[in-house]
Amino acid sequence: MGKKLLLEHIDVPGIRTLNVYRQKGGYETLKKALTSMTPDQIVEEVKTSGLRGRGGAGFPTGMKWSFLAKPEGVPRYLVCNADESEPGTFKDRYLMEHIPHILIEGMIVSSFALGANTSYIYIRGEYFYVARILEAAIQEAYDAGLLGKNIMGSGYDLDLYVQVGAGAYICGEETALLESLEGKRGNPRIKPPFPAIAGLYGCPTVVNNVETIAAVVPIVKDGGAAYAQIGIGKSTGTKLISASGHLNKPGVYEIELGLPVEEFIYSEEYCGGIKNGKQLKAVVAGGSSVPILPAHLILKTATGEPRLMSYEGLSEGGFATGTMLGSGGFIAMDEDTSIVKNLWTFSRFYHHESCGQCSPCREGTGWMEKILHKILHGHGTLSDVDLLWDIQSKIEGKTICPLGDAAAWPVASAIRHFRHEFEEYVKAGHSIKDVKHYYRINHLPEPAN
Amino acid sequence: MPKVTIDGITIEVPNGTTILEAARMIGPEVAPPTMCYYSKLKTSGGYCRTCLVKVSQGSEKDPRPMPKPVASCRTQVMDGMVVENNTSAEIQEARAGVVEFLLVNHPLDCPVCDQAGECHLQDLGYEHGKSETRYDFPRREFEKKDIGDKIQLHMNRCILCYRCVKTADQVTDCRVHGVLNRGEVAEISTYIEKSINNDFSGNVIDVCPVGALTDKTFRFQSRVWFTKPVDAHRDCDKCCGHVRLWYKGDDVLRVTARKDQWGEVADHDGKTGWICNTCRFDKKNTSDWVIDGPSQISRHSVISANHYNSLKALKASIDRQKAALPHGEKVTLGHGALDPNNESK
């Protein structure tokens, strides 16, 4: 059994409530932080722990915290990113829905460490029911003197608010999130300045993912060094993985970083193998944005080593033969899956979610989606595949925010590893079975042949 | 003062200067093209990505190259920075890509567009684009909209540079002009199609790099290259009153602000020479104006080609008349003075 730090009490009945959470040792860490530690000591523990951002980019959290500007007389903010909109990712929802207090405790400890007296949880609009759970939990915490003025008699004040977004993927990008939180259109800001210098309302701000903030609780509880013992190399601690697709047991799993991918997919402790006894064809290991890998490259690296579920392990081999841990959205596809169709679904998503600020992403995402649709429905040509490749290369790295990259990488990797499938669609032309569907959804009369 | 090298030319610039402004200081040969940046508008730039450059050395202290191309209009120079613009094949390729993106959904209706001839997208396409398209899908379409009774918005042509939004925000005193919707279907709009009624709203026409915002009083009156730009001024209690008149024959077809070398509204007395709607839309008689002389137009512009010589003759004629008149009195142009055929007479 791997060590569980976040989901240890997930099966305890009533863990969603303050009482049961406290019976299981909840808010003891907050007490420890407020009564026996200085804010700087907490930041040091987080640095020692080696914790890296769980929102996708994997930036060291302690380092991010130490960059926070501290000008006199200017408020600082901690904002929790609960926008979780990356296709294939649903771990934050699971955590907030079942153990809301671990996030709230993490928010209070982290806010104390950063010197913030007002903090926000920005949650995606579709999670409105989770927002209600959080709000109820926050109310419990206020009633118990864990939020508000003079928390646990320490003299530290904190107000915590939940803000519901309107359901835009782009509002998960931290600067778009801040714009949205300020009540503006959710467009990513041009950086620099970074939020650590000028974030919410122009004040120094830290934005962290739900899981990152929750992980602060076990770190402060047992010490950063103990946390760093778990995991492998620079990938310390545990990670929540949202497993979906053709798996026998999809769901949210807490793994120790460094777990072999093969064990994760096939062992009974985790996903229990591929559904209906089928073969694994491909995996998108870290949410829809990261490169897709064929089965042989996700189970073993190009050099034949077992591939490990860690930041370094998944990116071993670069984009040529590797991928990224990303947000931990692990999507498994069996032998019957159409890579092209799946890619079209992803591309449709990015097309729909582009904020439209920068020309390569605004125009390129739609163009790629249209070409994929055309190929999928038997109207493509071989040169369309090259065109797709060219378009993604002209988006990647040339946009304001990483959504452009996120739209480009799935296209690049699908062509890199599954070019033959695109070509099969092109060669099959009008005889492919999707044609019927194509004519139906477009209300066109079906051709005679 | 930091030193920066752009395409092999080194220049010392004040702290806080962007790569783009430093390149403009060196000159048009090294200045990257800009479609959204506008030096007169705060927080403009960063959107279109035509000004991307490669930073092959970050600074003296940290000589590492920057991992990705950067938007030169929004990136400040550091001491010892080395930048590649025209000298980088990678950047030329990226720029061609951006131009292609800007054009995939563009209607390419230059033959019926009032902006043709002074359109930055045309210039950009001409310099960095390709002559054929790889986009074989229907292009995005919007309805034409009126923004007040004098300005028309052809959203099909818009490149979402946000310049008009910033102008409405910063130059007019009431912001009802912004962006609706997201991504490819994002559109410029005045909320619930409310017109912008403001003395300075007409400036959105001048900042628009394409034919998306046009002057309805000039609509379909003439191709710009058949008109002759003349600088003029009047005493105006709202704006600087220094404008450019566009003549066809003896008629003033249109009034715009004066533009500088970069196609931006030029400064007047140290301030940006925005003009008011009265000067722009209501003063269309030569007698409303004191003529300063023919406008300086780049010799590369199609506008100059047609009548450069006649303008020189016009200037000479105005100068002669001015010299003959007592100080401060207005020059009235004689009938036919602006007729290009006049020269031959």
Ligand SMILES: Cc1cc2nc3c(=O)[nH]c(=O)nc-3n(C[C@H](O)[C@H](O)[C@H](O)COP(=O)(O)O)c2cc1C
């Ligand atoms: C398009 C886009 C969407 C994103 N969505 C999320 C999200 O839903 N949740 C999240 O935590 N981070 C998201 N991120 C990453 C955030 O910008 C940011 O890096 C993260 O919240 C930082 O927290 P961390 O350091 O704890 O990971 C997104 C980034 C991009 C570019």
Ligand code: SF4
């Ligand atoms: S990359 Fe896309 S989502 Fe990000 S700022 Fe540009 S247009 Fe918006």
Ligand code: SF4
């Ligand atoms: S209407 Fe013109 S100025 Fe406004 S965003 Fe579009 S192209 Fe730019």
Ligand code: FES
């Ligand atoms: S001019 Fe710099 S991004 Fe548009």
